[in-house]
Amino acid sequence: MAKFPSEEWASEYVAKLNSNANYEDAAKRWEGSITLVVRKDAAFDKDAYIYLDLYHGKCRASKFSFAPEELPTPEYKYSGPYTNWRRLINKEIDPIQGILTGKFKLEGSMMTIMRFTRAAKEMVATASMVATEF
Amino acid sequence: MWFFRAPTIIFGEEALSYLASLPIRKAVIVTDRHLRETETPQKVRQALPEGSQSLVVGDIDDEPNLEQMTHHLDAIRTFEPDWFIGVGGGSSIDTAKILFFLYERPDLTVYDATPLVNLGLRKKSRLIAIPTTSGTGSECSWAAVLTETTAKRKHELASPEIIPDYAVLDPDMVISLPAEQTKNTAVDAITHAIEGYVSNWRNPFSDAFSEKGLELILGSLPGVLAEPTNRKLRANVHIGASMAGLSFSNSQIGLAHALGHALGARFKLPHGKTVGIFLPLVVEFNSPVCGDRYARLNALFPEAYRAESLAGSVRNLFRAMGQASTVSEAGVGRAEYFAGLEELVSSASESTGLATNPRDAGTTELRELLTRAYGGHG
Numbered sequence: 047m048a049k050f051p052s053e054e055w056a057s058e059y060v061a062k063l064n065s066n067a068n069y070e071d072a073a074k075r076w077e078g079s080i081t082l083v084v085r086k087d088a089a090f091d092k093d094a095y096i097y098l099d100l101y102h103g104k105c106r107a108s109k110f111s112f113a114p115e116e117l118p119t120p121e122y123k124y125s126g127p128y129t130n131w132r133r134l135i136n137k138e139i140d141p142i143q144g145i146l147t148g149k150f151k152l153e154g155s156m157m158t159i160m161r162f163t164r165a166a167k168e169m170v171a172t173a174s175m176v177a178t179e180f
Numbered sequence: 181m182w183f184f185r186a187p188t189i190i191f192g193e194e195a196l197s198y199l200a201s202l203p204i205r206k207a208v209i210v211t212d213r214h215l216r217e218t219e220t221p222q223k224v225r226q227a228l229p230e231g232s233q234s235l236v237v238g239d240i241d242d243e244p245n246l247e248q249m250t251h252h253l254d255a256i257r258t259f260e261p262d263w264f265i266g267v268g269g270g271s272s273i274d275t276a277k278i279l280f281f282l283y284e285r286p287d288l289t290v291y292d293a294t295p296l297v298n299l300g301l302r303k304k305s306r307l308i309a310i311p312t313t314s315g316t317g318s319e320c321s322w323a324a325v326l327t328e329t330t331a332k333r334k335h336e337l338a339s340p341e342i343i344p345d346y347a348v349l350d351p352d353m354v355i356s357l358p359a360e361q362t363k364n365t366a367v368d369a370i371t372h373a374i375e376g377y378v379s380n381w382r383n384p385f386s387d388a389f390s391e392k393g394l395e396l397i398l399g400s401l402p403g404v405l406a407e408p409t410n411r412k413l414r415a416n417v418h419i420g421a422s423m424a425g426l427s428f429s430n431s432q433i434g435l436a437h438a439l440g441h442a443l444g445a446r447f448k449l450p451h452g453k454t455v456g457i458f459l460p461l462v463v464e465f466n467s468p469v470c471g472d473r474y475a476r477l478n479a480l481f482p483e484a485y486r487a488e489s490l491a492g493s494v495r496n497l498f499r500a501m502g503q504a505s506t507v508s509e510a511g512v513g514r515a516e517y518f519a520g521l522e523e524l525v526s527s528a529s530e531s532t533g534l535a536t537n538p539r540d541a542g543t544t545e546l547r548e549l550l551t552r553a554y555g556g557h558g
Contacts, residue, residue: 156292
């Protein structure tokens with residue numbers, strides 16, 4: 047079990063993502079890095095960041111940190127409070143509906159993201175494959 | 181948490197007369213080339229409040245691209261309207277939505293209209309949709325489709341802020357709709373009702389509008405085709421189509437629309453015709469994960485068309501209506517179709533309909549469905 051969020055969880059997530067054929071298929075034309083931002087809330091006491099360099103269906107590099115300045119500047123940011131991340135990973139929130147209902151915030155080219163909603167769905171499905179301890 | 185969003189809907193006989201009660205000072209009336217020469221735009225102008233001014237944008241093509249949609253934007257900005265009125269089928273209403281958006285936010289491009297951002301519209305104007313077809317659902321939806329001519333694909337714009345303020349469903353506006361358009365747009369509406377009912381984002385509101393919308397359409401469409409000037413039956417189909425629009429607008433489209441948009445953009449086929457080709461195939465594809473829901477909809481089909489499965493019932497109905505059941509029947513040549521197959525796969529795979537379709541479809545499944553849709557031996 048990997049604790050979320052942590053370096054160990056990020057590594058396991060990337061390994062699962064890179065072996066997920068559905069994600070590779072859905073994201074084969076995707077080019078762009080994204081940072082998943084876990085905001086502190088009543089259940090988790092500090093912000094955490096998972097940087098993912100995503101390219102043509104694979105994650106080429108990743109980095110976990112509690113300090114954003116230690117990470118490259120991403121083209122996209124998907125951020126939300128810890129409790130909502132827990133619900134997302136447990137498949138209780140749809141990643142796009144999560145933005146539309148204000149549970150998550152997305153920064154970056156919205157037009158591009160809207161062409162890759164299936165890839166977003168597969169990214170969340172992959173997260174739920176990681177044996178996660180909250 | 182989720183939402184149910186809808187315009188204020190004015191429906192029934194003389195619904196158009198409601199326009200006179202609105203505080204309209206300057207209206208842009210957006211309509212298409214076919215309607216421009218008819219009495220329809222004049223009817224709308226006459227229904228406006230006394231003393232109001234209007235500017236008619238009347239050269240919208242079927243399946244318009246962005247340039248066609250926006251080349252009157254400078255004249256519109258000079259006119260300074262306080263209302264936009266889309267009069268026509270989906271192309272006219274979608275164009276009205278896009279002109280409304282660009283007039284409100286000249287600092288943005290049309291591609292900024294996504295549901296993920298707050299656009300802050302309605303600072304200068306408001307939006308009315310008056311459909312003259314029964315099927316697109318655009319009068320009730322948060323979507324606008326534009327054709328990207330160069331890329332031969334359709335772009336789906338969406339924002340809750342482009343849902344019209346008012347949808348006017350007056351049966352008088354559809355009473356003379358030609359048979360071919362009546363059929364194609366009804367097929368589109370049936371597809372909306374069915375796809376909205378099984379979408380991953382379905383909810384009790386969209387369920388209710390799908391069921392009632394489908395019931396109204398199926399109960400009255402054969403009668404409309406037999407007796408096109410029957411106002412009561414026309415009104416039922418018109419209202420049913422808007423209800424189907426409310427369903428999918430609040431739960432999203434699925435795979436039949438993803439594939440239909442790809443096919444329609446590449447081969448310039450009417451939207452209703454393309455989604456109708458794919459609907460039975462998609463119902464069969466999705467059945468393993470939502471067969472119980474399809475069974476509920478199947479029970480709504482009139483006995484004359486009802487088969488054991490929903491896909492069979494849909495095929496029976498569409499066949500009776502004379503709709504093309506394959507891409508081949510729609511007139512696309514085999515060599516031309518299969519030469520562009522990978523582009524069709526690619527275009528469909530980037531539709532938002534894939535994320536909300538109840539069964540996951542990757543490029544392998546899309547290719548298979550597109551191949552089967554051609555008919556014959558693929």
